[in-house]
Amino acid sequence: MKTVLYVEDNEFNRKIVRHLLGRTSYRLIEAVDGEAGLTTAREAVPDLIIMDIQLPKLSGLEATRQLHADPVTAPIPVIVITSFALAGDEEKAREAGAAAYLAKPYSPRELLQMIRQLAPES
Amino acid sequence: MCPNEGERPVGSTGPVPETTPGLGERIPRLLLAYWPLGPLVRWVARLRVSVHSKLLGAFLLIALLLIAMGAMSLRSIASVARQSRLLDQARERVDASRQIEHALGLQMTFTRNALLVRDDATIESIFRENNRFHDTFNRLEAAAPPDQRETIQRLRNTQDKVMATVARIAALIREDKADEAMDLHLSEGYPLYREIAMLVTRAVRNEEAGMGQLREGVEATYRRALLLTGGFAAASIVLALGLGFVISWSFILPVRQAEGFLGQVAKGDFGASIDVANRDEFGALARQMNEMSRELHELYDAQRRAAHQLRVLNTELEQASRAKSNFLASMSHELRTPMNAILGFTEMIRDGLYGEIPPEIEEPVSDIHTCGKQLLGLINNVLDLSKIEAGHMELALGEYVVEDVVNTVKLSLRALAATKGLDLVTTVSPDLPLCVGDGKRITQCLMNVVGNALKFTREGRVEIRAELEGEKVLFAVADTGIGIPAEQIDGIFEEFRQADATVSRDFGGTGLGLSITRKLVELHGGRIWVESLPGKGSTFFFSIPGRVAKEAGA
Numbered sequence: 001m002k003t004v005l006y007v008e009d010n011e012f013n014r015k016i017v018r019h020l021l022g023r024t025s026y027r028l029i030e031a032v033d034g035e036a037g038l039t040t041a042r043e044a045v046p047d048l049i050i051m052d053i054q055l056p057k058l059s060g061l062e063a064t065r066q067l068h069a070d071p072v073t074a075p076i077p078v079i080v081i082t083s084f085a086l087a088g089d090e091e092k093a094r095e096a097g098a099a100a101y102l103a104k105p106y107s108p109r110e111l112l113q114m115i116r117q118l119a120p121e122s
Numbered sequence: 123m124c125p126n127e128g129e130r131p132v133g134s135t136g137p138v139p140e141t142t143p144g145l146g147e148r149i150p151r152l153l154l155a156y157w158p159l160g161p162l163v164r165w166v167a168r169l170r171v172s173v174h175s176k177l178l179g180a181f182l183l184i185a186l187l188l189i190a191m192g193a194m195s196l197r198s199i200a201s202v203a204r205q206s207r208l209l210d211q212a213r214e215r216v217d218a219s220r221q222i223e224h225a226l227g228l229q230m231t232f233t234r235n236a237l238l239v240r241d242d243a244t245i246e247s248i249f250r251e252n253n254r255f256h257d258t259f260n261r262l263e264a265a266a267p268p269d270q271r272e273t274i275q276r277l278r279n280t281q282d283k284v285m286a287t288v289a290r291i292a293a294l295i296r297e298d299k300a301d302e303a304m305d306l307h308l309s310e311g312y313p314l315y316r317e318i319a320m321l322v323t324r325a326v327r328n329e330e331a332g333m334g335q336l337r338e339g340v341e342a343t344y345r346r347a348l349l350l351t352g353g354f355a356a357a358s359i360v361l362a363l364g365l366g367f368v369i370s371w372s373f374i375l376p377v378r379q380a381e382g383f384l385g386q387v388a389k390g391d392f393g394a395s396i397d398v399a400n401r402d403e404f405g406a407l408a409r410q411m412n413e414m415s416r417e418l419h420e421l422y423d424a425q426r427r428a429a430h431q432l433r434v435l436n437t438e439l440e441q442a443s444r445a446k447s448n449f450l451a452s453m454s455h456e457l458r459t460p461m462n463a464i465l466g467f468t469e470m471i472r473d474g475l476y477g478e479i480p481p482e483i484e485e486p487v488s489d490i491h492t493c494g495k496q497l498l499g500l501i502n503n504v505l506d507l508s509k510i511e512a513g514h515m516e517l518a519l520g521e522y523v524v525e526d527v528v529n530t531v532k533l534s535l536r537a538l539a540a541t542k543g544l545d546l547v548t549t550v551s552p553d554l555p556l557c558v559g560d561g562k563r564i565t566q567c568l569m570n571v572v573g574n575a576l577k578f579t580r581e582g583r584v585e586i587r588a589e590l591e592g593e594k595v596l597f598a599v600a601d602t603g604i605g606i607p608a609e610q611i612d613g614i615f616e617e618f619r620q621a622d623a624t625v626s627r628d629f630g631g632t633g634l635g636l637s638i639t640r641k642l643v644e645l646h647g648g649r650i651w652v653e654s655l656p657g658k659g660s661t662f663f664f665s666i667p668g669r670v671a672k673e674a675g676a
Binding site for chain 1: 454465473498
């Protein structure tokens with residue numbers, strides 16, 4: 001059973017992913033800010049991390065960068081959810097070490113597809 | 123002009139830059155530092171007279187001196203000539219006196235001979251000699267100065283007495299009274315002769331004394347003339363040199379000051395001012411230059427103030443721009459986060475994640491989804507526009523195929539056209555090459571224009587054409603819609619503008635699409651325009667360089 005960590009401060013969005021993965025074999029763990037995300041990732045070492053770009057305490061980009069630098073968490077693929085606010089968000093996400101990125105608002109269908117691609121269910 | 127021109131040495135005035143002076147420079151400086159040339163140069167400079175008059179005055183002064191010198195010389199020459207003439211006359215008189223003395227001697231001899239030989243002929247020669255005597259006397263009297271006249275008069279009287287005595291002696295001789303004649307000669311004739319001789323000697327002595335005085339007078343006159351001429355010549359030379367120096371330096375000094383001053387101005391020191399003593403054309407020139415300097419200074423100050431204000435403004439604008447960027451970033455995220463939930467949940471409902479949807483709520487759920495998408499489109503437009511205006515919009519340049527762009531738009535909007543019963547026709551010229559630009563943004567542009575055309579057309583058709591025009595790709599979107607009144611065409615690409623307020627009520631939309639399209643087209647280095655006939659329809663054109671250069675997208 002694969003574990004997916006979703007770091008997102010908005011309750012409704014977390015609920016979407018909770019419902020989306022509720023019908024699958026993925027186990028979902030959640031964190032509400034960048035720092036909590038980092039701690040959870042280091043403790044639980046999930047198979048995939050979905051990281052929102054803008055988070056309280058520590059930004060999604062910075063958290064991704066730190067995860068990428070940590071040998072324990074470095075192999076975990078990270079999907080960064082960007083908001084396409086400014087030019088260069090995608091490049092920044094890539095530079096921080098994201099395996100993929102998705103623009104908000106994303107289609108749950110597409111997200112599930114991406115999760116399955118980066119961390120196959122079985 | 124300069125209120126405190128004071129007593130400062132002229133040679134070191136004002137802001138003239140000091141240079142290492144050569145000899146030709148040191149001498150005038152030395153001269154200018156001391157009395158009387160320095161003050162004189164200042165005085166001439168300060169005269170309220172034109173340069174022309176000053177020069178004329180100097181030349182006239184020298185000319186007057188030369189004329190005076192000439193007059194003095196002429197007077198001296200005339201004086202010498204007069205005295206020479208007097209000297210000649212005196213000499214003539216001396217000669218005459220000597221002749222008288224000589225004639226007297228002869229008479230004495232003749233008389234004595236006549237007494238000895240008792241000859242009539244000898245007596246005749248006495249009278250002849252007497253006639254010559256008379257002539258000489260006449261000449262002498264004519265030429266004699268008044269003080270000599272008396273002596274001559276006495277001579278003449280005495281001579282007359284002699285002649286009377288001689289006549290009586292001659293009569294006695296003829297009467298053969300030799301002894302009586304001899305007595306007469308000795309008693310009267312001889313003393314009379316002696317008197318004449320004495321008078322002649324006195325006259326000659328007098329004349330000689332006068333001649334000596336005259337000679338001295340001539341010499342003195344000559345010396346005086348020499349001295350005067352020499353003095354005048356020397357004075358003329360000194361005056362000419364002095365005037366030349368004074369006049370020329372009263373011009374050179376302001377010119378030098380002006381040179382130094384203009385040098386400073388040329389170097390950008392506009393605050394300087396020139397301070398010359400002159401009240402002539404040079405003074406006027408200096409005033410003008412000061413005026414110019416003041417104007418330049420003011421302009422410079424104004425320019426500097428403006429530059430400073432611009433810098434401050436620029437900093438403020440940069441701060442505002444940064445604040446705007448930050449606001450944009452968080453705003454974008456804040457708006458998209460709830461949109462994400464709305465669209466995500468509706469998508470999952472419609473995908474049946476929560477089970478079968480009851481048929482009666484299928485349509486409302488679909489409407490939520492459509493409206494959510496519309497709202498997202500609006501948010502994207504507002505953010506796009508803000509990004510473009512903040513200068514944060516960057517084109518992702520790459521290769522794209524024009525036909526793909528047209529087909530994407532056609533596929534996306536085909537359903538909408540079909541719903542409204544409109545024909546959506548596309549014509550893509552086959553000679554279009556592979557192009558370079560931001561394909562996504564160009565698609566967005568065409569999508570906006572075609573979406574607009576469909577929105578404002580109730581019946582008929584919308585045609586998309588793409589063709590090569592020189593180095594550019596020309597997109598044309600023609601519709602058979604309501605058209606745009608001529609007076610509103612200019613504003614059609616401004617933000618939040620639609621042909622009139624009722625349009626947005628009837629057709630919806632925020633009026634951002636065309637504005638964004640224009641900005642994206644311009645970002646590509648292209649341009650957009652429209653041709654329209656109200657009631658007949660509009661054709662929107664935009665042309666974009668086939669190969670967009672890197673800088674254009676920056």
